[in-house]
Amino acid sequence: MINKLDAPSPSAKEGVTDVPSPGDATLPIVKLGHPYRWMAAVVILLLAAWSVRILVVTPTFEWDVVWDYLFDKDVLLGVLRTLQMTVICMVVGVILGTVIAIMRLSPNPILKGVASFYQWFFRGTPTLIQLIFWFNLSSVFPSIEIELFGFTFVSWNTNELMTPFLAAVLGLSLNFAAYHSEIVRAGILSVDEGQSDAADAYGLSRAQTLRFIVLPQAMRVIIPPTANETIGMLKWTSLASIVSYTELLTTVGNIYNTTYQVIPLLIVAALWYLFMTTILSIGQIFIEKRFARGTTRSAKKSAIGDILGSMRRGVRA
Numbered sequence: 001m002i003n004k005l006d007a008p009s010p011s012a013k014e015g016v017t018d019v020p021s022p023g024d025a026t027l028p029i030v031k032l033g034h035p036y037r038w039m040a041a042v043v044i045l046l047l048a049a050w051s052v053r054i055l056v057v058t059p060t061f062e063w064d065v066v067w068d069y070l071f072d073k074d075v076l077l078g079v080l081r082t083l084q085m086t087v088i089c090m091v092v093g094v095i096l097g098t099v100i101a102i103m104r105l106s107p108n109p110i111l112k113g114v115a116s117f118y119q120w121f122f123r124g125t126p127t128l129i130q131l132i133f134w135f136n137l138s139s140v141f142p143s144i145e146i147e148l149f150g151f152t153f154v155s156w157n158t159n160e161l162m163t164p165f166l167a168a169v170l171g172l173s174l175n176f177a178a179y180h181s182e183i184v185r186a187g188i189l190s191v192d193e194g195q196s197d198a199a200d201a202y203g204l205s206r207a208q209t210l211r212f213i214v215l216p217q218a219m220r221v222i223i224p225p226t227a228n229e230t231i232g233m234l235k236w237t238s239l240a241s242i243v244s245y246t247e248l249l250t251t252v253g254n255i256y257n258t259t260y261q262v263i264p265l266l267i268v269a270a271l272w273y274l275f276m277t278t279i280l281s282i283g284q285i286f287i288e289k290r291f292a293r294g295t296t297r298s299a300k301k302s303a304i305g306d307i308l309g310s311m312r313r314g315v316r317a
């Protein structure tokens with residue numbers, strides 16, 4: 001009687017070779033191909049080359065005119081005014097938006113109601129209407145006075161006070177504060193409630209808890225959309241042209257109204273907007289990295305971050 005364990009294996013039979021197991025190291029490792037991905041990449045490269053060719057060979061773009069006006073003193077002054085308005089509107093909007101968000105989360109029903117009304121009104125009306133309203137405030141209030149017990153302490157002529165710059169700052173910053181308040185509120189709500197409970201156990205006040213415990217942790221959530229809104233604010237300043245404020249777009253508009261070179265001057269404005277938004281995007285990367293420390297093992301890099309990292313490694317080499 002032959003035991004089954006003693007029976008020859010199929011590989012021992014004549015004419016049968018050993019079949020390698022799936023884990024055999026001698027098997028070649030073949031990477032999975034992605035033909036459709038490469039086809040899509042080739043199509044995109046061809047479209048990009050076609051777009052570049054159109055930009056170069058189209059005579060109506062008038063690149064010589066673009067280079068002549070790119071660093072024109074009036075254009076540079078418009079760039080400076082655009083940056084100035086962006087910074088002022090962001091500072092006012094961030095501070096006011098943070099206050100509105102804290103009021104919205106307050107247990108006091110009056111503060112919560114006022115904050116909710118503010119958000120409802122400024123998010124519900126177009127920014128353009130708000131700008132025009134502030135610029136024409138003198139038609140409603142010819143003068144702004146501080147009066148107490150029949151005595152007028154301070155009085156301003158509204159028509160002189162409400163300059164195009166002030167009207168643009170009020171319209172843009174108050175509108176931005178309504179949107180930013182929801183960003184801050186979302187960041188505060190993202191922090192675990194146990195953090196506030198622990199702060200209460202240590203005897204911290206509500207203000208101290210917000211300042212030292214909640215807001216620092218909420219910044220990781222607040223920073224990305226706020227940076228995005230900053231880039232948006234840089235471009236929203238072009239709406240200030242409706243109230244005759246001379247920022248970048250108004251500056252190039254004044255030039256092409258005289259020279260009738262509309263397309264080249266619009267390209268000048270677009271190039272400056274692209275340059276400024278690129279600088280802001282790079283700053284956003286470094287700010288996000290700073291506030292993301294300790295939350296992730298490795299921060300995800302954007303395309304710009306990869307480029308900067310490659311440049312740093314090249315310099316070190």
